[in-house]
Amino acid sequence: MKYRRCVTVGSARKPAVLFFDRFLRFQSGSRNAEKYVEISDASQAVLGLPAASLPGYESPATVSWRGRWYTLRTECLPVEQGGYRVLIGPVSAEEEWRRKVIIYESILNTIHEGVLVTDPSGYVIFYNQELSSLEGISPAEAIGRKVTDLYRQSVGTGEHQLVSQTAKPIPESLQRYFTEQGKEVQSVASTVPVLEQKELLAVYSVCRETTHMKEMLTRTMQLQGVQARTEDPERKKNAGPPAGATYRFTDIIGKSKAIRDVITGAQRAMAASSNIMVYGETGTGKELLVQSIHNGSSRHAQPFVALNCAAVPENLLETMLFGAVKGAYTGAVPTVGLFEYVNEGTLYLDEINSMSIGLQAKLLRALQERSFRRVGSVKEIALRCRIISSINVDPLTCLHRQLLREDLFYRLTVISLYLPPLRERREDIPLLIESFIRKHSPQKSPKRMAPDLEEALVNYRWPGNIRQLENTIESMICMSGDEESLSIDHLPVYLRTQIETGRSGHSGVGHDLPRRLNPSLLTAENSIIVEVLRKHHGNLSRAAKELGILRQSLQYRVKKLGINVEQFRR
The missing domain is CATH 3.30.450.20 (PAS domain)
Incomplete structure (x- = not known):
């Protein structure tokens, strides 16, 4: 039986091949073989020589090519006509390629x-x-x-x-x-x-x-009663307005002067089309107020969409607001943004201080020009919706920490409303408690509340405001079981501990927060405010403008410091 040895050197795509007979005598070689072994396919001088006698060939071989030395390894495999072949490849080149493959795979x-x-x-x-x-x-x-x-x-x-x-x-x-x-x-x-x-x-x-991105966009819009209708314009034109806003001013619970002033200001604001900024701590009911403004305005038949800027990634937030055209970025599909969808309705941007500064600049341009472009498009679209935004941090703090662009702040704050925290409207707490008990109690069997518990809840500072109060009431009703009355024992452990600590004279509850502040700071603040109020004869708007704060913020400070504004108006 005849055998042939086939020696392959170099890359898989351009190999150098040497052919030997069964006695390992050289028969022929490819053109590329000259790079590794000193032979020529046309040379008769080496024809029939044993493999070991070929100039530059060893098994295993060490060969020079382009100034570099390569060690070759050998592997025997059967080939046609009952022969076998020996594959020879440069070990050092193989190692180099192996490392490159590792690098490329790591990147990919x-x-x-x-x-x-x-x-x-x-x-x-x-x-x-x-x-x-x-x-x-x-x-x-x-x-x-x-x-x-x-x-x-x-x-x-x-x-x-x-x-x-x-x-x-x-x-x-x-x-x-x-x-x-x-x-x-x-x-x-x-x-x-x-x-x-x-x-x-x-x-x-x-x-x-695109599955998760599409689901997130659709879910966010559906939560506000919005359905994306990018593929069927006729459906969008013929469909009625989505039920995005459900609250009205009658749903706001409270009889304190603080909340009545807010409602009065909001009712005046709803008649205009100017942008509104609502400032209030977390849980004070900002969206309830914003929905009430929308439902009481001439835009009530148009869509209302609320968007929490802190809950949406920046790259998705831009697409949600402005929309996108196909090919604007990898994975972009034609998308109608909220500016375009809301049309002449109301767009509520909650926690706008969480929006990136770069995106704030794009929002500012849209407000200034009253037009915008979809991401990846050059076509201008008219901006017709009313923008109501809110922040949960003091406006001066937002500007000082550069959480909010100053020029954008002024664009958004044509009308400003300050929603006071629950600790500034304690007389409303019993009404809220009563409402939440009715809401969360089993039907026909509302719970009663022990007097000492109600007193403790009224005196507590409620850092989470109305949201925290409602969650507390719901928790107590669940934990009370079949008992008809709610007591301090039914409070969540963390809250019961704070209230009991407060009763012992610590800082968990009570009205003593201002008295714990540095007296010199309070005196300095009092002197500055009194001086500015005297200068403007008790006009809060002018005084607030000179101080560089919102009118509502000045009202809060005046009330906290016990300043009688009327004395400057005489």
Whole structure:
């Protein structure tokens, strides 16, 4: 039986091949073999020489090429005609390529796009971590399998198969498919061939998931009674307004002067179309007030949408506000933004101080020009909606800490409303308690409240304001079981501890907060405010303007310091 040894040196695409007979005598070699071994295919001088006698050939061999030395390794495998071959590759070059592969794989496994690579036969040769997270398939499960098996595709269908057949790329397209495990995936992907001199080496696709982004956008809008209608303009035109605002001024509970002043100011503001800024601590009921303004205004038949700027990632927030056109960024699909959707309704931007400064600049431009552009578009769209915004931090603090652009603040604060915390309207607490007991008690059996408990709740400072009070009442009703009366024992442990500590003279409850402040600071603040009020004859608006604070903030400080404004108006 005849044998032949085939020695392959170099890259897989351009190998150097040496052929030997069964006695390891040289027969012929490819042109590239000259790079590694000192022979010429046309040279008769080396024909028939044993392998060990070839100039520059050893087994294992050390050869020089382009000024670098390479050590070759040998592996024997059977070939045609009953022979066998020896594959020789430069070990140092192999190590270099191995390191490069590690680097490339590391990079591809850290990017935020899914990457899939298949060979010309449709077998998966690379599957990165992002795609693994998206599809729920480990790289070990995917690599080495047919792409048609992995994605339940028929032969001849699927982007990778089409690109393999046509050698033409498929640009970004929206894809919806199911994995072998039955998981539905929505993504935007580009599929591209890798060619060398028209020879197909591989096909790769880069994709970005749109499922979660779409769900988040839809869920946020649906919570406000909004449905995205980007694909059917007629449906949007013919549909009635969404029920986004449900509260009215009659839903605001309280009889204190502080809350009555707020309602009076809000009722005056609802008749105008100017932007409104509402300042109030967390849990004071800012959205209830904003919804009441919308429902009492001429815009009540138009959409109302509330958006918490602190709850939405910056890149998604811009798209939600302005909308986007297809191709504006990877994965972008035509999207109607809230500015456009709300049209002539009311857009409420809660916690606007959480919005990035860069996005604030874009919002400022829209307010100044009364127009905006979708992300990725140059077409101007008229801004017709009314903007009501709110902050839960003192305005001066926002400006001082650069949480809010000063020019944007003035644009948004044409009308300002200050919603006082619960500790500044303690006379309203019994009314709120009564309302919450009726709301959360089992039907026909409202709970009663022990007098000492009501007194403790009225005197507590309520840092979480109305929201904290309602949650406390609901908790006590749940914990009281079948008992008809609520007592201090039913309070949450953290709150009961603070109230009992306060009874012992500590700072958990009571009205003594101002007295605990540095007396010199209070005296200085009092002197400045009195001087400015005297200068403007008790006019709070002018005094607040000179001090650089909101009128409501000045009212709060005047009340806290016990300053009689009337004495300056005589």
